[in-house]
Amino acid sequence: MCSTGSNTELQPTTSDPALLLELKTRRPPSLLDLAGCETWSVDFSPDGAWFAWSMGHGIVWVVAWPLDSEEGQDGETDRADKSFSCGHPVWGLAFGPKPPRSTTVAPPTIPSKGSKGKSSLFLATGLENGVIKVWNVLTGNAVFDLRGHEGVVRNLVFPQNGTLTLISSSRDKTLRIWDLAHKGKKVQVLSGHKDWISCCCVSSDCSMIASVGRFDRMVCLWSLRSYTFMRNLTGTNKKLCLLSSCDFSPDGAVLATAAFSGSSWWIDLWDPYTAEKLATLADYFEDYGQNQISAIQFSPDGLHLAIVTEDRQVV
Numbered sequence: 001m002c003s004t005g006s007n008t009e010l011q012p013t014t015s016d017p018a019l020l021l022e023l024k025t026r027r028p029p030s031l032l033d034l035a036g037c038e039t040w041s042v043d044f045s046p047d048g049a050w051f052a053w054s055m056g057h058g059i060v061w062v063v064a065w066p067l068d069s070e071e072g073q074d075g076e077t078d079r080a081d082k083s084f085s086c087g088h089p090v091w092g093l094a095f096g097p098k099p100p101r102s103t104t105v106a107p108p109t110i111p112s113k114g115s116k117g118k119s120s121l122f123l124a125t126g127l128e129n130g131v132i133k134v135w136n137v138l139t140g141n142a143v144f145d146l147r148g149h150e151g152v153v154r155n156l157v158f159p160q161n162g163t164l165t166l167i168s169s170s171r172d173k174t175l176r177i178w179d180l181a182h183k184g185k186k187v188q189v190l191s192g193h194k195d196w197i198s199c200c201c202v203s204s205d206c207s208m209i210a211s212v213g214r215f216d217r218m219v220c221l222w223s224l225r226s227y228t229f230m231r232n233l234t235g236t237n238k239k240l241c242l243l244s245s246c247d248f249s250p251d252g253a254v255l256a257t258a259a260f261s262g263s264s265w266w267i268d269l270w271d272p273y274t275a276e277k278l279a280t281l282a283d284y285f286e287d288y289g290q291n292q293i294s295a296i297q298f299s300p301d302g303l304h305l306a307i308v309t310e311d312r313q314v315v
Contacts, residue, residue, distance in 0.1 A: 038089070045095040045121060050137060052123055054090035059083060060125055062137055082140045088127040094156040095137075096122035096180075097163065122180070124166055126153025132168060134180065146184040148176060155199050159206040159224065167224075169197040169211055177227060188227040193218055199245045199295075203252040208272060210255050212243040219243065219257050221272055233257075233275055245295045249302045254278065256305060258293040265293050267305065 042053040044065065051065040064079040121137040130149035135142055151171030159165055164180035173193045179186040190209070194216040201210050202224065209222040219233040233255075241261035248255055255270040266282035295308040 040089070040091045041093045041126075043093055043095050045137075046097060050095070050121070052093055052095065054093060054125075056089070058086045058088050058090060058127075060086060060090055060093060060123070062123065082137065084123070084125065084133075084135050084140070084142075086125050086127055086133055088129045088131070090125050090127060091152050091154050092126035092156040092168070094124050094158055094166070096124070096166075097158050097160075122164075124156050124158075126156050126168060126170075128152050130170065130172065132156070132166070132178075132184075134184075144183050146176075146178055146187075148187060148189075149174070151196075154197065157200055157202050159202045160204060161206045167200060167202060167209060169200040171196040173197065173213075175200055175209065175211055175222070177224070190222050190227065190229070192220055192229050198243055201247050203248045203272070204250055205252055208248075208252075210246050210248065210257075210272065212246045212257055214242050214244065217241060217243060217259075219246070219255075219270070221255075231275055233270055233272075233277075244293050247297050247305075248272070249298045250300055251302060254302075256296055256298065258296045258307070260293060267293075267296065267307070 038056055040054050042051070044051055049065060050062055052060055052062045054060050060083070062082045062084070064081065120139070122143065123135045123137050124146075125133045125135065127133065130147070130151055130153060132146035132149070132153055133142055134144055134146065146166075146168075149168065149170040149172050151173075153168050153170050155169040157167045159167070166178040166180055166184075167175060168178065169175045173191065173195060175190040175197065177188040177190070178184040190211075193211065193213040196214045198212050198214040200212075202208070203210075206224055208230070209224050211220045211222070212218070213220075221230040221233070222228065223230055241259045243257060243259050245258040246255060253271070255272045257268045257270065259266055259268065264282065266280055268280050269278040270276070271278055293307055297306050298304070299306065
């Protein structure tokens with residue numbers, strides 16, 4: 001499944017990064033060149049020990065990371081690659097929270113038959129048919145399904161507070177906040193977008209959710225504490241633009257949103273507390289033409305912003 005690139009090591013001082021690894025899809029000949037083979041989402045586990053990617057045709061692979069590792073944290077030796085067959089194309093995926101280090105705090109668990117309260121690493125997968133499947137990565141078993149969305153589940157996010165809270169955004173114009181400790185039976189529905197929701201993200205203090213509507217040009221802020229709408233960031237965009245992605249800076253002081261219109265695209269930077277637009281980054285992207293932005297993400301120190309375009313370039 002995996003093949004390495006050249007043996008050249010990364011040289012941080014050069015402008016051209018080296019290819020470390022290329023993941024190639026395992027796919028039966030009968031599925032070659034058919035629709036549904038797209039990779040829509042990838043994620044690292046919070047402890048960096050696992051990497052998950054949607055390889056198309058409803059299959060998710062989870063591989064131990066780094067690839068030459070034989071033993072995980074706390075002596076965990078079950079490091080074999082795992083394959084999850086979801087039955088429908090996977091558009092979004094996210095690992096569950098990292099168990100707390102403190103021995104005085106019980107790690108988060110999802111009640112299930114045979115679990116005996118043991119902590120596990122969970123992976124949520126959002127499907128084209130609106131279902132969210134939750135998996136136990138260590139056992140490879142499906143834990144349960146979350147049902148309620150009526151369109152593609154495009155994005156999944158676990159807040160960074162260590163709780164088993166899952167936030168999903170969908171083409172059905174809603175966000176849902178699921179309590180996985182109760183198997184998703186306790187759910188909050190956030191409505192307000194007028195069309196597909198492209199992306200959602202959570203502030204570092206877990207007080208706010210931001211969501212962007214692809215066609216309604218809305219940037220909505222929601223309270224994660226009261227589950228209510230807070231504000232729409234207006235003056236966002238030109239007419240006929242598309243909104244594709246958003247991300248909070250690590251300190252939560254800045255919200256970045258990506259937009260595209262015609263042959264141009266740009267990044268707006270916002271103060272989420274005052275709704276003030278701080279800056280628009282546009283002149284840097286003139287060479288990328290028709291290639292829309294598919295994802296943006298701040299670096300952990302908040303000093304850099306990674307931008308992924310639909311032609312597979314990373315800026």
